[in-house]
Amino acid sequence: MAQILSPLPGTFYRSPSPDQPPFKADGDAVAVGEVIGLIEVMKSFHEVRSDVAGSGLRFVTDNEDPVMAGAVLAEVS
Amino acid sequence: MAVKVVTPGLSTTVQDLGRPGYYHLGIPLSGGMDRFALRAANMLVGNDEGAAVLEAVFLGPELEFTSAATVAVTGGELPPKLNGEERATWEAFPVKSGDRLSFGFLKAGARAYVAVSGGIDVPLTLGSRSTYTLGALGGHEGRALKAGDELPLGQGKGSKGAIPANLRRQPGNPAELRMLPGLYRHRITAEAGKRFLADTWKVAPEADRIGYRFKGGTALDFVPREQPFGAGSNPSNIVDACYPYGSIQVPGGTEPIVLHRDAVSGGGYMMLGCVISADMDLIGQLQPHAPARFTEVTMEQALAARHDRQAALGRVRAHLGL
Numbered sequence: 001m002a003q004i005l006s007p008l009p010g011t012f013y014r015s016p017s018p019d020q021p022p023f024k025a026d027g028d029a030v031a032v033g034e035v036i037g038l039i040e041v042m043k044s045f046h047e048v049r050s051d052v053a054g055s056g057l058r059f060v061t062d063n064e065d066p067v068m069a070g071a072v073l074a075e076v077s
Numbered sequence: 078m079a080v081k082v083v084t085p086g087l088s089t090t091v092q093d094l095g096r097p098g099y100y101h102l103g104i105p106l107s108g109g110m111d112r113f114a115l116r117a118a119n120m121l122v123g124n125d126e127g128a129a130v131l132e133a134v135f136l137g138p139e140l141e142f143t144s145a146a147t148v149a150v151t152g153g154e155l156p157p158k159l160n161g162e163e164r165a166t167w168e169a170f171p172v173k174s175g176d177r178l179s180f181g182f183l184k185a186g187a188r189a190y191v192a193v194s195g196g197i198d199v200p201l202t203l204g205s206r207s208t209y210t211l212g213a214l215g216g217h218e219g220r221a222l223k224a225g226d227e228l229p230l231g232q233g234k235g236s237k238g239a240i241p242a243n244l245r246r247q248p249g250n251p252a253e254l255r256m257l258p259g260l261y262r263h264r265i266t267a268e269a270g271k272r273f274l275a276d277t278w279k280v281a282p283e284a285d286r287i288g289y290r291f292k293g294g295t296a297l298d299f300v301p302r303e304q305p306f307g308a309g310s311n312p313s314n315i316v317d318a319c320y321p322y323g324s325i326q327v328p329g330g331t332e333p334i335v336l337h338r339d340a341v342s343g344g345g346y347m348m349l350g351c352v353i354s355a356d357m358d359l360i361g362q363l364q365p366h367a368p369a370r371f372t373e374v375t376m377e378q379a380l381a382a383r384h385d386r387q388a389a390l391g392r393v394r395a396h397l398g399l
Contacts, residue, residue: 008087008135009183009364010282041135041365042088042285066366069135070182 002052004074006067010041012048014063022063030057030076037073052076078144080193082226083177086138091197091216091228092190094127095338096205103342106322107207107215110188110286110338110361113246114152116390118192120397121149121169123236128196129206131222133189135364137180138222140191142172147194147235151245153186153362168239185247186362194233209339211287238397246389248359251277251368254335254352256325257379261315261347265330269298273333273349274371281332282365286339289360290332291369297330308345315347323351325371333371335360355382 006012014022014037024036030050036057038045054076061073082089092115095108109115109132116126131138137155149169150157157164158179164170166189172178180189199206199217208216217226262270276294284290299312307316313330320326320336326346327333335352337360352360353374363369374382 005182007182009187009366010135011365041282043283046087068183068364070184 002054002076003072004036004048004050004052004076006039006048006061006069006071006073008039008041008046009067009069010039012061012063012065012067012073013038013040013045014059024057026058028057029055039067048073050076078146078195078230078232080197080228080230081141081143082222082224082228083139083141084224085222085226086133087136088221089131089133089138090208090210090221091129091199091206092132092208093129093206095207096203096209096215099203100322100342104203104212104214105209105338105340105342107205107209107338109190111152111190111358113358113386113390114188114190117167117240117245117393118149118151118190119196120393120399121151121167121236121238121240122147122192122194123234124192124194124196128192128231129199130193130197131191133180133191134187135183137189139177139179142174142176142178144174144230146172146230146233148172148178149192150189151192151240152189154184155186155189156181156184165239167245169235169237171235187364188361193230194235195231196233198229198231211339236397240393240396244389244393244396246358248362248367248369251370252359252363254356254359254369254371255374255379255382256350256352256371257376258350258373259348260318260350262349264299264302264312264315264347265349266298266300269295273297274373277368277370278333280363280365280367280369284363284365286337288334288336288340289363290334292332294333297327299330313347314345317343317345319343320348321351323354323357324348325350325352337361353379353382355379355386
């Protein structure tokens, strides 16, 4: 089981904007370099890219949750 | 003798102790948000305490050295790695030409100070090497670093040593920010003043070098007034006034903002008071969502706290034999 960690502290968002669907849903496959969410900090949004590939993505951090740097955002099996 | 920027981090800037003397013209102090950590980093590598260093926020850069030097990383716990091998924070270590310095995930605090022996030798702008990004002034081309930048280094002698945890300072949980009540305090009710101090606030994600915004507390109740000529219509508006460094403005009465090193110098929001100089370094180490409380002090207490901070720097100098 691999983990995707937040590189930054801030607020986690799962979709590119409130009226758009999430980048990824639970159970989706993910490739290396794919965007799985955004972190908002210091008035800007930063893409979180997966550094692992896998078939079963499972988010452990909810949309709009505050996160610390190094927090687990999702697990990949 | 230079440092090459391989990756820049989130927003890494050249900073020294700042650019006082131009605030009346709208040019802020700038300089390190945590000046204690900046001075300590310089002491560790044998520099003058006010030499220019790199301030990295939340995410470290990756750097490559083109000559041998001494490096120290202080401030928040942003673990340095030399050629992939972890090094301690608050401790000087040597680097060779071709060595790469990178960083692990931030473990505590918000800003790391990377001092290199000789100092970052960018040109002086209005007497300082600090970067003021909003005004595109100072530092390296007036902006945060980018991949491919090459920063010149001064001539340094290097040093050795470490600063133990008991000589450092970390914000508490919640952080306690002491403030001197002031200027426009009469605009809010006595009850609102009490609640402001009783509430635990949280750092808003948009907090930056200009100001630290806090949220999660109770909105302020204002004393009714007749709108003065020149003031906006919101009860938090005043006739435009100077904004001191450290002043706590509350636009709309909802989310207090503490102005920091890149502050705007004036505007039309009422200020409840000022965070005392001794506690401004702590703000620079608060992450988004970190809890904080404000406590009131007198001018005598504020000056005593300033002396305490000077004494704490004195202990670091004594420990390093400076």
